[in-house]
Amino acid sequence: MKGVTTLKHSKVPEATIRRLSRYSRCLEELDERGEKVVSSAQLAGKCAVNSAQVRKDLAYFGEFGIRGVGYYVKDLLSDIKRILGSNKEWRMAVIGMGNLGSALLSYKDFLKQHYKIVAAFDIDPPKVIGRVSEKLGKPMEVLHISRIKEVAKDRKIEIGLIATPPSEVQGVADLLVEAGIRGILNFAPAQITVPEGFVVKNVFFTTILDNLAYLLSNYRPPQK
Amino acid sequence: MKGVTTLKHSKVPEATIRRLSRYSRCLEELDERGEKVVSSAQLAGKCAVNSAQVRKDLAYFGEFGIRGVGYYVKDLLSDIKRILGSNKEWRMAVIGMGNLGSALLSYKDFLKQHYKIVAAFDIDPPKVIGRVSEKLGKPMEVLHISRIKEVAKDRKIEIGLIATPPSEVQGVADLLVEAGIRGILNFAPAQITVPEGFVVKNVFFTTILDNLAYLLSNYRPPQK
Numbered sequence: 218m219k220g221v222t223t224l225k226h227s228k229v230p231e232a233t234i235r236r237l238s239r240y241s242r243c244l245e246e247l248d249e250r251g252e253k254v255v256s257s258a259q260l261a262g263k264c265a266v267n268s269a270q271v272r273k274d275l276a277y278f279g280e281f282g283i284r285g286v287g288y289y290v291k292d293l294l295s296d297i298k299r300i301l302g303s304n305k306e307w308r309m310a311v312i313g314m315g316n317l318g319s320a321l322l323s324y325k326d327f328l329k330q331h332y333k334i335v336a337a338f339d340i341d342p343p344k345v346i347g348r349v350s351e352k353l354g355k356p357m358e359v360l361h362i363s364r365i366k367e368v369a370k371d372r373k374i375e376i377g378l379i380a381t382p383p384s385e386v387q388g389v390a391d392l393l394v395e396a397g398i399r400g401i402l403n404f405a406p407a408q409i410t411v412p413e414g415f416v417v418k419n420v421f422f423t424t425i426l427d428n429l430a431y432l433l434s435n436y437r438p439p440q441k
Numbered sequence: 442m443k444g445v446t447t448l449k450h451s452k453v454p455e456a457t458i459r460r461l462s463r464y465s466r467c468l469e470e471l472d473e474r475g476e477k478v479v480s481s482a483q484l485a486g487k488c489a490v491n492s493a494q495v496r497k498d499l500a501y502f503g504e505f506g507i508r509g510v511g512y513y514v515k516d517l518l519s520d521i522k523r524i525l526g527s528n529k530e531w532r533m534a535v536i537g538m539g540n541l542g543s544a545l546l547s548y549k550d551f552l553k554q555h556y557k558i559v560a561a562f563d564i565d566p567p568k569v570i571g572r573v574s575e576k577l578g579k580p581m582e583v584l585h586i587s588r589i590k591e592v593a594k595d596r597k598i599e600i601g602l603i604a605t606p607p608s609e610v611q612g613v614a615d616l617l618v619e620a621g622i623r624g625i626l627n628f629a630p631a632q633i634t635v636p637e638g639f640v641v642k643n644v645f646f647t648t649i650l651d652n653l654a655y656l657l658s659n660y661r662p663p664q665k
Protein backbone atom coordinates (compact mmCIF):
# COMPACT_ATOMS: atom_id res chain seq x y z
CA MET A 218 0.00 0.00 0.00
CA LYS A 219 1.55 3.27 -1.07
CA GLY A 220 0.81 6.68 0.24
CA VAL A 221 -1.55 5.89 3.09
CA THR A 222 0.70 7.15 5.82
CA THR A 223 1.83 10.27 3.98
CA LEU A 224 -1.41 11.74 2.64
CA LYS A 225 -3.36 14.45 4.38
CA HIS A 226 -6.43 12.60 5.63
CA SER A 227 -8.11 15.75 6.82
CA LYS A 228 -8.90 16.68 3.21
CA VAL A 229 -10.82 13.47 2.57
CA PRO A 230 -14.58 14.10 2.25
CA GLU A 231 -16.78 12.41 4.81
CA ALA A 232 -18.81 10.80 2.02
CA THR A 233 -15.63 9.06 0.84
CA ILE A 234 -15.09 7.61 4.30
CA ARG A 235 -18.69 6.39 4.37
CA ARG A 236 -18.20 4.71 0.99
CA LEU A 237 -14.90 3.12 2.09
CA SER A 238 -16.87 1.52 4.89
CA ARG A 239 -19.32 0.19 2.31
CA TYR A 240 -16.52 -1.11 0.04
CA SER A 241 -15.09 -2.85 3.07
CA ARG A 242 -18.38 -4.74 3.64
CA CYS A 243 -18.63 -5.69 -0.03
CA LEU A 244 -15.03 -6.89 -0.12
CA GLU A 245 -15.65 -9.01 2.97
CA GLU A 246 -18.55 -10.70 1.22
CA LEU A 247 -16.40 -11.31 -1.87
CA ASP A 248 -13.61 -12.68 0.28
CA GLU A 249 -16.01 -15.03 2.11
CA ARG A 250 -17.16 -16.33 -1.27
CA GLY A 251 -13.55 -17.06 -2.19
CA GLU A 252 -13.18 -14.35 -4.86
CA LYS A 253 -9.54 -13.37 -5.36
CA VAL A 254 -9.75 -10.40 -7.74
CA VAL A 255 -12.41 -7.78 -8.41
CA SER A 256 -12.56 -5.00 -11.01
CA SER A 257 -13.60 -1.49 -10.01
CA ALA A 258 -16.74 -1.97 -12.13
CA GLN A 259 -17.66 -5.17 -10.26
CA LEU A 260 -16.98 -3.63 -6.87
CA ALA A 261 -18.97 -0.55 -7.86
CA GLY A 262 -21.90 -2.67 -9.05
CA LYS A 263 -21.93 -4.61 -5.80
CA CYS A 264 -21.83 -1.43 -3.71
CA ALA A 265 -24.36 0.49 -5.86
CA VAL A 266 -22.01 3.34 -6.79
CA ASN A 267 -20.34 4.08 -10.14
CA SER A 268 -16.87 2.78 -10.89
CA ALA A 269 -15.32 6.22 -11.40
CA GLN A 270 -16.40 7.00 -7.84
CA VAL A 271 -14.64 3.89 -6.51
CA ARG A 272 -11.39 4.88 -8.24
CA LYS A 273 -11.68 8.49 -7.08
CA ASP A 274 -12.34 7.49 -3.46
CA LEU A 275 -9.36 5.14 -3.36
CA ALA A 276 -7.08 7.69 -5.06
CA TYR A 277 -7.17 9.83 -1.89
CA PHE A 278 -5.07 7.17 -0.21
CA GLY A 279 -2.61 6.09 -2.86
CA GLU A 280 -2.52 3.62 -5.74
CA PHE A 281 -4.38 0.37 -5.45
CA GLY A 282 -4.99 -2.45 -7.91
CA ILE A 283 -3.34 -3.37 -11.16
CA ARG A 284 -4.33 -1.87 -14.50
CA GLY A 285 -6.26 -4.35 -16.62
CA VAL A 286 -6.61 -6.80 -13.72
CA GLY A 287 -8.40 -5.06 -10.89
CA TYR A 288 -7.92 -5.26 -7.16
CA TYR A 289 -6.78 -8.20 -5.08
CA VAL A 290 -9.72 -8.65 -2.73
CA LYS A 291 -7.76 -9.52 0.42
CA ASP A 292 -5.16 -6.77 -0.11
CA LEU A 293 -7.70 -4.04 -0.80
CA LEU A 294 -9.81 -5.12 2.17
CA SER A 295 -6.81 -5.03 4.46
CA ASP A 296 -5.73 -1.62 3.10
CA ILE A 297 -9.19 -0.11 3.54
CA LYS A 298 -9.47 -1.46 7.07
CA ARG A 299 -6.12 0.07 7.92
CA ILE A 300 -7.24 3.42 6.47
CA LEU A 301 -10.51 3.32 8.42
CA GLY A 302 -8.85 2.15 11.62
CA SER A 303 -11.18 -0.86 11.62
CA ASN A 304 -8.32 -3.38 11.56
CA LYS A 305 -8.34 -3.38 15.36
CA GLU A 306 -10.92 -4.12 18.03
CA TRP A 307 -12.64 -1.02 19.41
CA ARG A 308 -13.91 -1.37 22.95
CA MET A 309 -17.13 0.47 23.69
CA ALA A 310 -19.54 1.39 26.48
CA VAL A 311 -23.25 2.10 26.18
CA ILE A 312 -24.61 4.79 28.47
CA GLY A 313 -28.37 4.83 29.05
CA MET A 314 -30.21 1.52 29.26
CA GLY A 315 -33.60 2.48 27.89
CA ASN A 316 -35.06 0.91 24.76
CA LEU A 317 -32.38 2.27 22.47
CA GLY A 318 -29.48 1.41 24.78
CA SER A 319 -30.79 -2.14 25.06
CA ALA A 320 -31.09 -2.32 21.28
CA LEU A 321 -27.46 -1.21 20.93
CA LEU A 322 -26.31 -3.85 23.43
CA SER A 323 -27.77 -6.59 21.30
CA TYR A 324 -26.87 -5.14 17.89
CA LYS A 325 -25.16 -8.06 16.17
CA ASP A 326 -23.42 -6.15 13.39
CA PHE A 327 -21.10 -4.34 15.86
CA LEU A 328 -19.31 -7.47 16.98
CA LYS A 329 -19.05 -8.76 13.42
CA GLN A 330 -17.04 -5.61 12.65
CA HIS A 331 -14.78 -5.65 15.72
CA TYR A 332 -16.78 -3.13 17.72
CA LYS A 333 -17.13 -4.74 21.11
CA ILE A 334 -19.42 -3.47 23.87
CA VAL A 335 -17.60 -4.19 27.14
CA ALA A 336 -19.68 -2.13 29.60
CA ALA A 337 -23.17 -0.71 30.10
CA PHE A 338 -24.05 2.22 32.35
CA ASP A 339 -27.18 3.83 33.68
CA ILE A 340 -28.11 6.25 36.45
CA ASP A 341 -30.40 3.60 37.87
CA PRO A 342 -28.69 0.24 37.24
CA PRO A 343 -30.57 -2.20 39.53
CA LYS A 344 -33.79 -1.58 37.68
CA VAL A 345 -32.37 -2.58 34.34
CA ILE A 346 -30.16 -5.62 34.92
CA GLY A 347 -33.01 -8.03 34.40
CA ARG A 348 -34.23 -6.35 31.25
CA VAL A 349 -30.83 -6.32 29.60
CA SER A 350 -30.01 -9.89 30.59
CA GLU A 351 -33.24 -11.19 29.16
CA LYS A 352 -32.64 -9.51 25.83
CA LEU A 353 -29.01 -10.43 25.42
CA GLY A 354 -29.55 -14.02 26.36
CA LYS A 355 -26.50 -13.66 28.60
CA PRO A 356 -26.23 -11.34 31.58
CA MET A 357 -24.29 -8.09 31.34
CA GLU A 358 -24.11 -6.20 34.58
CA VAL A 359 -25.29 -2.63 34.17
CA LEU A 360 -23.10 -0.32 36.22
CA HIS A 361 -23.82 3.00 37.84
CA ILE A 362 -22.63 5.89 35.68
CA SER A 363 -20.47 7.17 38.55
CA ARG A 364 -18.12 4.21 37.99
CA ILE A 365 -17.32 5.12 34.39
CA LYS A 366 -13.86 6.58 34.97
CA GLU A 367 -12.58 3.53 36.86
CA VAL A 368 -14.21 1.05 34.47
CA ALA A 369 -13.04 2.91 31.33
CA LYS A 370 -9.45 2.46 32.46
CA ASP A 371 -9.82 -1.20 33.52
CA ARG A 372 -11.65 -2.25 30.36
CA LYS A 373 -9.74 0.03 27.96
CA ILE A 374 -12.88 1.73 26.65
CA GLU A 375 -12.28 4.05 23.68
CA ILE A 376 -15.81 4.80 22.44
CA GLY A 377 -19.00 5.72 24.32
CA LEU A 378 -22.46 5.30 22.81
CA ILE A 379 -24.84 7.76 24.46
CA ALA A 380 -28.48 6.69 24.51
CA THR A 381 -29.79 8.82 27.37
CA PRO A 382 -32.57 11.43 27.22
CA PRO A 383 -31.34 14.62 25.46
CA SER A 384 -31.32 16.58 28.71
CA GLU A 385 -28.60 14.29 30.13
CA VAL A 386 -26.32 14.16 27.12
CA GLN A 387 -23.85 16.98 27.86
CA GLY A 388 -23.40 15.76 31.44
CA VAL A 389 -22.66 12.24 30.19
CA ALA A 390 -20.29 13.61 27.53
CA ASP A 391 -18.39 15.50 30.26
CA LEU A 392 -18.00 12.25 32.21
CA LEU A 393 -16.73 10.45 29.10
CA VAL A 394 -14.20 13.22 28.48
CA GLU A 395 -13.05 13.04 32.10
CA ALA A 396 -12.69 9.27 31.73
CA GLY A 397 -10.50 9.79 28.66
CA ILE A 398 -12.98 8.13 26.28
CA ARG A 399 -12.10 9.95 23.06
CA GLY A 400 -14.89 8.84 20.75
CA ILE A 401 -18.60 9.53 21.27
CA LEU A 402 -21.49 8.25 19.21
CA ASN A 403 -24.45 10.32 20.36
CA PHE A 404 -28.00 9.07 19.76
CA ALA A 405 -29.74 11.64 21.96
CA PRO A 406 -31.08 14.54 19.88
CA ALA A 407 -28.99 17.33 21.46
CA GLN A 408 -25.68 18.91 20.45
CA ILE A 409 -22.59 18.16 22.59
CA THR A 410 -19.45 20.22 23.15
CA VAL A 411 -16.16 18.39 23.79
CA PRO A 412 -12.55 19.58 24.04
CA GLU A 413 -10.01 19.39 21.19
CA GLY A 414 -8.91 15.82 20.56
CA PHE A 415 -12.30 14.25 21.29
CA VAL A 416 -14.59 13.23 18.44
CA VAL A 417 -18.39 13.27 18.43
CA LYS A 418 -20.62 11.73 15.78
CA ASN A 419 -24.34 12.33 16.08
CA VAL A 420 -26.98 9.87 14.97
CA PHE A 421 -30.13 11.95 14.98
CA PHE A 422 -32.97 9.86 13.59
CA THR A 423 -35.14 12.92 13.05
CA THR A 424 -32.46 14.68 10.99
CA ILE A 425 -32.23 11.62 8.75
CA LEU A 426 -36.03 11.60 8.45
CA ASP A 427 -35.89 15.29 7.47
CA ASN A 428 -33.54 14.29 4.68
CA LEU A 429 -35.91 11.54 3.56
CA ALA A 430 -38.90 13.88 3.75
CA TYR A 431 -37.00 16.40 1.62
CA LEU A 432 -36.29 13.80 -1.07
CA LEU A 433 -39.92 12.60 -1.01
CA SER A 434 -41.27 16.14 -1.23
CA ASN A 435 -38.96 17.15 -4.05
CA TYR A 436 -39.08 14.03 -6.18
CA ARG A 437 -39.73 14.73 -9.85
CA PRO A 438 -40.34 11.80 -12.18
CA PRO A 439 -37.72 11.59 -14.96
CA GLN A 440 -38.70 13.15 -18.32
CA LYS A 441 -39.71 10.52 -20.89
CA MET B 442 -39.72 33.38 0.02
CA LYS B 443 -38.27 33.69 -3.46
CA GLY B 444 -36.95 30.99 -5.65
CA VAL B 445 -37.83 27.90 -3.66
CA THR B 446 -40.22 26.46 -6.17
CA THR B 447 -38.09 27.21 -9.21
CA LEU B 448 -34.62 26.04 -8.17
CA LYS B 449 -33.19 22.67 -9.08
CA HIS B 450 -33.21 20.87 -5.77
CA SER B 451 -31.36 17.87 -7.11
CA LYS B 452 -28.14 19.89 -7.16
CA VAL B 453 -28.30 20.66 -3.44
CA PRO B 454 -25.65 18.71 -1.47
CA GLU B 455 -26.94 16.26 1.11
CA ALA B 456 -24.82 17.97 3.77
CA THR B 457 -26.75 21.20 3.11
CA ILE B 458 -30.04 19.39 3.72
CA ARG B 459 -28.67 17.95 6.96
CA ARG B 460 -27.63 21.43 8.08
CA LEU B 461 -31.04 22.90 7.13
CA SER B 462 -32.54 20.36 9.47
CA ARG B 463 -30.20 21.57 12.19
CA TYR B 464 -31.00 25.24 11.48
CA SER B 465 -34.65 24.35 11.75
CA ARG B 466 -34.13 22.92 15.28
CA CYS B 467 -32.13 25.98 16.36
CA LEU B 468 -34.73 28.35 14.96
CA GLU B 469 -37.46 26.49 16.83
CA GLU B 470 -35.58 27.00 20.07
CA LEU B 471 -35.13 30.69 19.31
CA ASP B 472 -38.80 31.01 18.47
CA GLU B 473 -39.82 29.29 21.70
CA ARG B 474 -37.66 31.77 23.59
CA GLY B 475 -39.51 34.63 21.89
CA GLU B 476 -36.60 35.81 19.69
CA LYS B 477 -37.84 37.69 16.64
CA VAL B 478 -34.66 38.26 14.62
CA VAL B 479 -31.37 36.38 14.34
CA SER B 480 -28.18 37.25 12.43
CA SER B 481 -26.41 34.59 10.37
CA ALA B 482 -23.51 34.78 12.87
CA GLN B 483 -25.85 34.11 15.81
CA LEU B 484 -27.62 31.28 14.03
CA ALA B 485 -24.25 29.83 13.00
CA GLY B 486 -22.93 30.03 16.56
CA LYS B 487 -25.99 28.29 17.92
CA CYS B 488 -25.74 25.51 15.32
CA ALA B 489 -21.95 25.12 15.57
CA VAL B 490 -21.22 25.94 11.91
CA ASN B 491 -19.63 29.09 10.44
CA SER B 492 -21.79 31.95 9.25
CA ALA B 493 -20.55 31.80 5.64
CA GLN B 494 -21.82 28.23 5.57
CA VAL B 495 -25.27 29.32 6.76
CA ARG B 496 -25.51 31.93 4.00
CA LYS B 497 -24.21 29.50 1.37
CA ASP B 498 -26.68 26.79 2.39
CA LEU B 499 -29.64 29.17 2.28
CA ALA B 500 -28.50 30.65 -1.06
CA TYR B 501 -29.39 27.36 -2.80
CA PHE B 502 -33.03 28.17 -2.18
CA GLY B 503 -33.28 31.89 -2.81
CA GLU B 504 -32.78 35.07 -0.86
CA PHE B 505 -33.58 35.14 2.83
CA GLY B 506 -33.10 37.77 5.48
CA ILE B 507 -32.44 41.47 5.26
CA ARG B 508 -28.98 42.96 4.90
CA GLY B 509 -27.81 44.54 8.16
CA VAL B 510 -30.74 43.07 10.09
CA GLY B 511 -30.62 39.30 9.81
CA TYR B 512 -33.40 36.79 9.47
CA TYR B 513 -36.89 36.92 10.89
CA VAL B 514 -36.97 33.78 13.02
CA LYS B 515 -40.56 32.71 12.27
CA ASP B 516 -40.25 33.41 8.54
CA LEU B 517 -36.96 31.57 8.11
CA LEU B 518 -38.23 28.63 10.15
CA SER B 519 -41.35 28.39 8.06
CA ASP B 520 -39.33 28.67 4.81
CA ILE B 521 -36.87 25.98 5.85
CA LYS B 522 -39.68 23.66 6.91
CA ARG B 523 -41.33 24.16 3.54
CA ILE B 524 -38.03 23.39 1.77
CA LEU B 525 -37.48 20.25 3.84
CA GLY B 526 -41.06 19.10 3.51
CA SER B 527 -41.30 19.08 7.30
CA ASN B 528 -44.18 21.56 7.39
CA LYS B 529 -46.63 18.66 7.23
CA GLU B 530 -47.27 15.56 9.33
CA TRP B 531 -45.57 12.44 7.99
CA ARG B 532 -47.33 9.21 8.91
CA MET B 533 -45.02 6.27 9.51
CA ALA B 534 -44.99 2.56 10.24
CA VAL B 535 -42.32 0.59 12.10
CA ILE B 536 -41.63 -2.91 10.79
CA GLY B 537 -39.86 -5.31 13.14
CA MET B 538 -40.66 -5.14 16.85
CA GLY B 539 -37.35 -6.21 18.37
CA ASN B 540 -35.32 -3.96 20.66
CA LEU B 541 -34.67 -1.36 18.02
CA GLY B 542 -38.24 -1.30 16.68
CA SER B 543 -39.52 -0.82 20.24
CA ALA B 544 -37.01 1.98 20.75
CA LEU B 545 -38.26 3.71 17.58
CA LEU B 546 -41.89 3.40 18.75
CA SER B 547 -41.12 5.35 21.89
CA TYR B 548 -38.67 7.85 20.35
CA LYS B 549 -40.06 11.17 21.56
CA ASP B 550 -38.25 13.46 19.12
CA PHE B 551 -40.22 12.06 16.15
CA LEU B 552 -43.56 13.32 17.33
CA LYS B 553 -42.10 16.67 18.32
CA GLN B 554 -41.10 17.09 14.66
CA HIS B 555 -44.37 15.93 13.11
CA TYR B 556 -43.22 12.40 12.35
CA LYS B 557 -46.05 10.24 13.62
CA ILE B 558 -45.87 6.47 13.99
CA VAL B 559 -49.37 5.19 13.22
CA ALA B 560 -48.71 1.45 12.87
CA ALA B 561 -46.33 -1.29 13.99
CA PHE B 562 -45.78 -4.59 12.21
CA ASP B 563 -44.01 -7.85 12.92
CA ILE B 564 -44.02 -11.39 11.53
CA ASP B 565 -45.02 -12.63 14.97
CA PRO B 566 -47.31 -9.97 16.46
CA PRO B 567 -49.02 -11.70 19.41
CA LYS B 568 -45.69 -12.23 21.12
CA VAL B 569 -44.86 -8.55 21.16
CA ILE B 570 -48.07 -6.70 22.00
CA GLY B 571 -47.36 -6.82 25.70
CA ARG B 572 -43.79 -5.66 25.35
CA VAL B 573 -44.62 -2.66 23.22
CA SER B 574 -47.57 -1.63 25.37
CA GLU B 575 -45.50 -1.71 28.51
CA LYS B 576 -42.83 0.52 27.02
CA LEU B 577 -45.10 3.04 25.37
CA GLY B 578 -47.28 3.45 28.39
CA LYS B 579 -50.24 3.14 26.05
CA PRO B 580 -51.08 0.10 23.99
CA MET B 581 -50.35 0.03 20.27
CA GLU B 582 -51.53 -3.08 18.55
CA VAL B 583 -48.75 -4.75 16.61
CA LEU B 584 -50.12 -6.09 13.36
CA HIS B 585 -49.02 -8.98 11.19
CA ILE B 586 -46.83 -7.81 8.33
CA SER B 587 -49.23 -9.39 5.81
CA ARG B 588 -51.73 -6.60 6.59
CA ILE B 589 -49.39 -3.80 5.57
CA LYS B 590 -50.96 -3.00 2.19
CA GLU B 591 -54.48 -2.64 3.61
CA VAL B 592 -53.30 -0.68 6.67
CA ALA B 593 -50.99 1.61 4.65
CA LYS B 594 -53.99 2.76 2.64
CA ASP B 595 -56.33 3.17 5.62
CA ARG B 596 -53.84 5.05 7.75
CA LYS B 597 -52.17 6.99 4.91
CA ILE B 598 -48.68 5.72 5.69
CA GLU B 599 -45.92 7.41 3.68
CA ILE B 600 -42.74 6.24 5.42
CA GLY B 601 -41.67 2.81 6.68
CA LEU B 602 -38.95 2.34 9.29
CA ILE B 603 -37.39 -1.11 8.85
CA ALA B 604 -35.92 -2.60 12.02
CA THR B 605 -35.92 -6.29 11.08
CA PRO B 606 -32.90 -8.61 10.87
CA PRO B 607 -30.82 -7.85 7.73
CA SER B 608 -31.90 -11.09 6.04
CA GLU B 609 -35.54 -9.89 5.99
CA VAL B 610 -34.98 -6.36 4.78
CA GLN B 611 -35.39 -6.74 1.01
CA GLY B 612 -38.57 -8.76 1.50
CA VAL B 613 -40.01 -6.07 3.75
CA ALA B 614 -38.93 -3.35 1.32
CA ASP B 615 -40.77 -5.18 -1.49
CA LEU B 616 -43.94 -5.22 0.66
CA LEU B 617 -43.58 -1.49 1.38
CA VAL B 618 -43.18 -0.78 -2.34
CA GLU B 619 -46.25 -2.89 -3.12
CA ALA B 620 -48.16 -0.96 -0.44
CA GLY B 621 -47.16 2.32 -2.10
CA ILE B 622 -45.09 3.50 0.87
CA ARG B 623 -42.57 5.70 -0.94
CA GLY B 624 -40.08 6.46 1.84
CA ILE B 625 -37.96 3.88 3.66
CA LEU B 626 -35.67 4.45 6.60
CA ASN B 627 -33.65 1.26 6.85
CA PHE B 628 -31.93 0.38 10.12
CA ALA B 629 -31.02 -3.21 9.15
CA PRO B 630 -27.43 -3.41 7.89
CA ALA B 631 -28.19 -4.62 4.36
CA GLN B 632 -28.60 -2.77 1.07
CA ILE B 633 -32.10 -2.51 -0.45
CA THR B 634 -33.16 -2.11 -4.06
CA VAL B 635 -36.38 -0.19 -4.80
CA PRO B 636 -37.97 1.03 -8.05
CA GLU B 637 -37.67 4.59 -9.40
CA GLY B 638 -39.71 7.02 -7.34
CA PHE B 639 -39.10 5.31 -3.99
CA VAL B 640 -36.49 6.69 -1.61
CA VAL B 641 -34.32 4.71 0.81
CA LYS B 642 -32.15 6.18 3.55
CA ASN B 643 -29.93 3.80 5.46
CA VAL B 644 -29.01 4.24 9.10
CA PHE B 645 -26.14 1.80 9.52
CA PHE B 646 -24.72 2.21 13.02
CA THR B 647 -21.57 0.32 12.10
CA THR B 648 -20.84 2.59 9.13
CA ILE B 649 -21.11 5.61 11.42
CA LEU B 650 -18.76 3.88 13.89
CA ASP B 651 -16.31 3.29 11.03
CA ASN B 652 -16.36 7.02 10.42
CA LEU B 653 -15.74 7.71 14.10
CA ALA B 654 -12.93 5.12 14.23
CA TYR B 655 -11.36 6.76 11.18
CA LEU B 656 -11.38 10.17 12.84
CA LEU B 657 -9.98 8.73 16.10
CA SER B 658 -7.23 6.84 14.27
CA ASN B 659 -6.21 9.79 12.14
CA TYR B 660 -6.39 12.56 14.70
CA ARG B 661 -3.30 14.76 14.76
CA PRO B 662 -2.99 17.38 17.50
CA PRO B 663 -2.79 20.94 16.09
CA GLN B 664 0.75 22.37 15.69
CA LYS B 665 1.62 24.84 18.45
